Amino acid sequence: MNLFENIRVSISGSPVLLFLGLILILVYSIFVYKTTLPQIRIWLKSILVFIRALALILIYLLLFDPILITTTKNKIEPKNLIFIDNSKSIKFIGNNSEVNKILNLSEDLKTQVTNSELFTFSNEIKTLKNIDSLNFNNSPTQFENIIRQIKKTQNVASVTIISDGLNNQGVDITNETAQLGIPFFTIGVGDTATEKDIEVQKITANEFIYSGRKTEIEVSISNKNLTGDKAEVQLIENGKLISQQEIILSETGINRLRFSYSNETEGEHKLVINSILNGKENNIQNNTKSILVNILPSKQKIAVISGGPSADLSIIITTLSKFEDYEIFPIVQTGGNKFLNDKNDLKVIKEAEIIFLVGFPSKSTNANLLKSVFSEISNPNKSVFLAFSNNIDLDILNDYKNILPFGITQISNTFGEAQISPQNIAYSIIGNSEEIKNWEKLPPINFTKTKINPTADSQVLLIENSAQNPILFTNSTKQKFIVLNSANFWKWKIQTSEKQFQLWDNLIINSIKWLSINKDNQKFNLKTQKKVYSIGEKVMFSANYYDATFEPVNDAIIEIEISSENNSHKVVLNSLGNGLYEGEFIPNKSGKYNYKTEINNSKFSNSFIVEPVEIENIVKSSDRNFLRQLASLTNGSYFDLTNSSELSNKLNLLYENKISYNSTDNELRLSFLHLILLIVILLFTIEWLLRKIFRML
Helix, strand or coil, X not given: CEEEEEEEEECCCCHHHHHHHHHHHHHHHHHHCCCCCCCCCHHHHHHHHHHXXXXXXXXXXXXXXXXXXXXXXXXXXXXXXXXXXXXXXXXXXCCHHHHHHHHHHHHHHHHHXXXXXXXXXXXXXXXXXXXXXXXXXXXXXXXXXXXXXXXXXXXXXXXXXXXXXXXXXXXXXXXXXXXXXXXXXXXXXXXXXXXXXXXEEEEECCCEEECCCCEEEEEEEEEECCCCCEEEEXXXXXXXXXXXXXXXXXXXXXXXXXXXXXCCCCEEEEEEEEEEECCCCCCCCCCEEEEEEEEECCCEEEEEEECCCCHHHHHHHHHHHCCCCEXXXXXXXXXXXXXXXXXXXXXXXXXXXXXXXXXXXXXXXXXXXXXXXXHHHCCCCCEEEEECCCCCCHHHHHCCHHHCCEXXXXXXXXXXXXXXXXXXXXXXXXXXXXXXXXHHHCCCEEEECXXXXXXXXXXXXXXXXXXXXXXXXXXXXXXXXXXXXXXXXXXXXXCCCCXXXXXXXXXXXXXXXXXXXXXXXXXXXXXXXXXXXXXXXXXXXXXXXXXXXXXXXXXXXXXXXXXXXXXXXXXXXXXXXXXXXXXXXXXXXXXXXXXXXXXXXXXXXXXXXXXXXXXXXXXCCCCHHHHXXXXXXXXXXXXXXXXXXXHHHHHHHHHHHCCEEEEEEEEEEHHHXXXXXXXXXXXXXXXXXXXXXXXXX
16 A cells, blocks of 8 residues: 655756846746736736746756655564364364364454455465365375465464374474474364274385395384284285284384295396284385395306405405305316416406406406406496406507507506505595595505506596605596505515505495496486375475586476386476486376386386375374474464464464565656646746737737
């Protein structure tokens, strides 16, 4: 509402000069008509003086650039925002009587609260124009949507929430509401009584399990008002019962149990925990929970190829053999076509995921072995750990420089002794920031006098102290490569104190982990926030995308194809900048969902599970403590649905107290108005006509 306050005129010149000019104009006009021919009556003379003076005054005023300023007072009215929970849980935990009370209260607030705006909320915010449109049929409930709407609205006096308090998707808003500085008035809906209920609360298991290896599935079962009752808990895999246990429900409300699990079949498997109560239960929707586990090949295949036996070779094989997760295939040449223990099956090179080259090639390496090894190494999908050792022949190695991540110059067959220092790189394969300083305490090793020049995109991790030559470096531009430019590194394992004893083992383990990471997965990663959802629960997809130089790609079109048993959907991810993408999907049926996409001819796929229960139906009692907390943190008030009659008065009082006013000046520059010039011309015209009519000279 705008109220007129005052009006004033501003000029750019001196008021004194303006006043003197007006006096002179008036005197001049009187003087002009003091004596006329012929003589005219006094009334006509007065009219002519007035017309002449007014015309000259208007012209004179324009010289001072007059500005007409009007001031209006603006009334700023705050808004009372009212949010009504329109989710399915309102009907699920309430009754018809409460639903009618919500409708009546909403109508009262709409008509009685000054400057109110009504909204419904669940998975989205909608303006409520007609109370009869409330159907309590949406899912899920997201209180964070209320915060977004408040932030979009200016000058909010109060926020009223009518809800059961079940925030079953999204973030906790309690901290954010306290920072808004707006009082929240909450009205609790639904039954707060705790009914008899058993729930599969949590399943804990390794996401990745090696084939044939036993692991444990830990399950947490919660109960309400069922102390001492018996229940059956089942482990089901791909629809088949695997194991079953009977439990007596604890008075603490939580039972924890373990299932032993193993599987020989590689791939992704769905595990279901199902609880069965031997008695009446009010809610069976939360008796089942699922997870997905990935069964991996039993062992990672690693080929160790050497040009001859050495202490360095022995320490690498010994270290690798300590770990059950690795299957080691050594090929050690002892001269000519002879191999240690007659193991020379070159098929293992092709089958191996990682290849260790130790002192390879040597002078005695035959052409057939050279061809087989470097043919496989040229495959960008093969990961390589190259350790020089004493018996390496750098002249032969230099013949394959086109596939190596370093250059070789000034070839020499001699080795020098060196003490090493780590580069300041935390959390690399040489350890974290606490561990890398221990590398300086290791005994000296030998390094080749040949000049080894890592490519510019390599990451140098260890150097020798005197000439700063690289000792250990990695490269992942074309393929995953780790190079250890040293001999007699067995000393790092044998001649060390107990504190440094683990540095070598950790180097090998971390190297294998780094070499095992798929490069494409580094450049592109697609995942969901979790693996198991409920019907109607929002599935959020997030992706990271980088180019060959690992610079973020922000303009890609990433389309995800989602398929279930009888349905398929497509979701296009939105770019958030910095190589990040995001999209969402809301499933309306239960089952296993597979999703996939293709980037630069590389395919990426994964899956998630949707449980056969709507998220709104999992809980059967309202969370009024949450609503009370919102009101308390914001200096508001909590009401039960039956005693909310005073709410309208409180909201109207807040509205009155928060009304504010501001004044607005509107300027009108008179010198820009053509109307004034037209008036001046009109006045002079009228004066001329009067003089003609009365035959004045």
